[in-house]
Structure formats: C-alpha cells, structure tokens
Amino acid sequence: MHEFLLGEATMHEFGLNLSGDNSYSYDYDPEIEPSITNEFSSAAYRAGHSMIDGFLKIYGRNRMEEMISLSELVQQPSRMRKWEFYDEILTTLTTEPVQKVDSFISESLTRYLFKSGNPFGAADGNPFGVDLPSITIQRGRDHGLRPYNDYRQLIGLARVENFEEFGPELGYKLSQLYNSVDDIDLWVGGLLEPKDPEDGVLGPTFRDIIADQFYRLKRGDRYFFENEPAVNPGHFTLEQLYELKKTTLSRIICDNSDGIMLKRQAPNAFKQPGVYGNEFVECDGPFLPSIDLTFWQD
Numbered sequence: 001m002h003e004f005l006l007g008e009a010t011m012h013e014f015g016l017n018l019s020g021d022n023s024y025s026y027d028y029d030p031e032i033e034p035s036i037t038n039e040f041s042s043a044a045y046r047a048g049h050s051m052i053d054g055f056l057k058i059y060g061r062n063r064m065e066e067m068i069s070l071s072e073l074v075q076q077p078s079r080m081r082k083w084e085f086y087d088e089i090l091t092t093l094t095t096e097p098v099q100k101v102d103s104f105i106s107e108s109l110t111r112y113l114f115k116s117g118n119p120f121g122a123a124d125g126n127p128f129g130v131d132l133p134s135i136t137i138q139r140g141r142d143h144g145l146r147p148y149n150d151y152r153q154l155i156g157l158a159r160v161e162n163f164e165e166f167g168p169e170l171g172y173k174l175s176q177l178y179n180s181v182d183d184i185d186l187w188v189g190g191l192l193e194p195k196d197p198e199d200g201v202l203g204p205t206f207r208d209i210i211a212d213q214f215y216r217l218k219r220g221d222r223y224f225f226e227n228e229p230a231v232n233p234g235h236f237t238l239e240q241l242y243e244l245k246k247t248t249l250s251r252i253i254c255d256n257s258d259g260i261m262l263k264r265q266a267p268n269a270f271k272q273p274g275v276y277g278n279e280f281v282e283c284d285g286p287f288l289p290s291i292d293l294t295f296w297q298d
C-alpha cells in the first residue's frame with residue numbers, strides 16, 4: 001500500500017510487503033518498540049502537508065462544476081447538507097493528483113488555514129488564518145527533535161557542510177534564515193532533499209524515518225492483523241485473513257459512497273484513475289470484490 005510513498009525497493013528493504021493471501025505472518029519480535037517515533041509524527045509524515053492541493057475540483061454529472069479553496073472547506077461542514085456533496089468530494093479525493101514533496105506549500109495552509117474557525121478571523125476583519133508550516137517547525141522544536149543534519153548522519157548520509165549544497169536559490173534563502181546548516185530543522189531539510197524518481201516520492205531521510213515506523217508497527221505489534229495465533233490474542237482465521245486481503249480501498253470507497261454521483265471507481269485508489277491498467281469499473285460489478293462476512297459468523 002505504501003509502495004507509492006516509499007517505493008518498491010524500500011518496501012522490500014524494510015520487509016513491509018504483506019504475506020501471501022492465505023498465510024499468517026511469523027516475524028513478530030517483542031524486542032521491537034512499536035510506538036510512534038517523535039521524528040515520524042512531528043516531522044517526516046508531515047511531508048504530506050507539501051502534497052496538498054489548495055483547490056478541490058468538484059465534478060458534476062458531465063463537467064467540472066466548481067473549484068473550492070481548501071480554506072473554504074476546513075471547519076465548514078455546511079456543504080454536507082447538499083445531497084450529492086459526499087459523493088462529489090470522494091470523487092475529487094480519488095481523482096485529484098497529489099502534489100510533489102518539495103519547498104512549495106499551498107497558501108490555503110500557509111495563510112488561510114482555519115480562517116473560518118479563527119477567533120481573530122474574518123468576522124473581526126482579519127481575512128487570514130494560521131500558518132501550518134510555521135506550526136510544524138515550531139512543533140518539531142517544542143518536541144525536542146534534533147536538527148536535520150543529525151538524521152542525515154544517522155541514516156548514513158554525509159552531513160551538509162554549507163548552504164550552497166541546497167542549490168543557489170534555496171541555499172541563499174536558508175542562509176538568510178539559519179545561522180548554520182546545523183540549525184536547519186528536520187522538516188525543512190527533509191522536504192528539500194532531492195528525490196530519486198525511481199523510488200517513491202520522498203527524499204532518503206524522510207523515507208527512512210517513515211519506513212522505520214512502518215517496520216516497527218508491522219514487526220513490533222503483536223496485534224498486527226496478519227500475526228499468527230501463537231502471538232496474537234486477536235488473530236483472524238486464515239479464511240478471514242483471505243477475505244480481508246481481497247478487499248481494496250476502492251471497494252471501501254464504493255461501499256461508503258451514497259451511490260448518487262459515485263457509482264464507479266478505479267480498482268487501485270492509490271493510482272491515477274481512468275488510465276490504461278486502472279480503468280473505471282462499476283461499484284456493483286464483479287471487479288471490486290467484497291468481503292464475505294459469513295466467515296465472522298459464530
């Protein structure tokens with residue numbers, strides 16, 4: 001599932017692929033600490049904030065009908081009163097491509113986030129909201145994260161020695177904001193790392209922090225859904241596991257839509273829909289298998 005994020009090679013390196021359709025996993029290790037790491041939650045996984053598009057395109061029955069700014073949606077649930085909206089937004093979320101993990105973040109997050117819920121917001125004549133990147137940088141410091149350079153070293157990369165290594169434009173900007181390359185915050189440095197186009201969407205530091213977290217969750221949690229009965233008090237039967245593995249995010253989206261505007265879905269919800277190899281199929285057709293719940297009957 002996270003092949004898209006981490007890349008196939010990293011999935012393989014960290015042993016993140018699932019066991020076969022009809023078998024348990026036997027690699028639970030009680031010595032592995034499964035808790036969420038500070039670096040994962042306070043910096044690396046927040047790379048997602050750079051992937052957000054500030055505008056959501058709403059498609060009607062035949063054409064694009066509206067483009068809504070994210071800041072007009074966050075904390076404004078009133079649109080849910082319109083019948084079709086739930087299906088429309090599910091369609092938008094499965095159709096709109098993610099943005100690159102890079103130095104650009106939508107203004108809807110840097111200037112207008114929570115505009116409507118901001119006690120000092122529009123009603124008081126202040127048209128702005130809060131700045132999520134600033135909050136994130138501050139959150140990393142508040143959580144005591146070490147600087148970016150230390151994590152580079154930890155994963156076996158050379159430390160950055162001077163600002164020029166970030167290129168002329170970014171290097172100059174960073175030199176205006178930080179006294180030393182050793183002060184660069186983890187979230188900032190991680191976003192700016194060059195990406196390997198063959199291997200996921202992240203630079204190596206974020207990729208390793210996130211892969212390490214998934215490895216811990218998979219190997220160090222006795223309740224991980226694939227784990228064998230000997231270690232997992234809540235284990236599934238092999239038949240139940242098979243049923244669970246049959247389902248897909250696309251099936252879940254179909255099952256949870258209202259069927260008004262969303263009646264079809266591409267089989268792989270993580271990839272661009274409607275293209276060769278991921279063509280739309282009907283929700284009620286045979287191509288999106290459902291779980292057979294009779295295997296849970298007592």
Ligand code: HEM
Pocket residue numbers: 040041042045046047048049052070074113132135136139
């Ligand atoms: C509309 C989209 C999003 C908005 C408005 C949003 C907003 C926020 C806000 C306000 C916080 C709390 C910041 C703080 O006080 O430290 C946060 C935390 C976080 N966000 Fe997002 N976010 C969005 C999407 C995403 C995505 C797509 C990802 C990752 C794929 C992500 C990952 C995280 C993580 C890991 C945290 C820290 C959670 C924790 O430590 O409890 N967010 N986000």
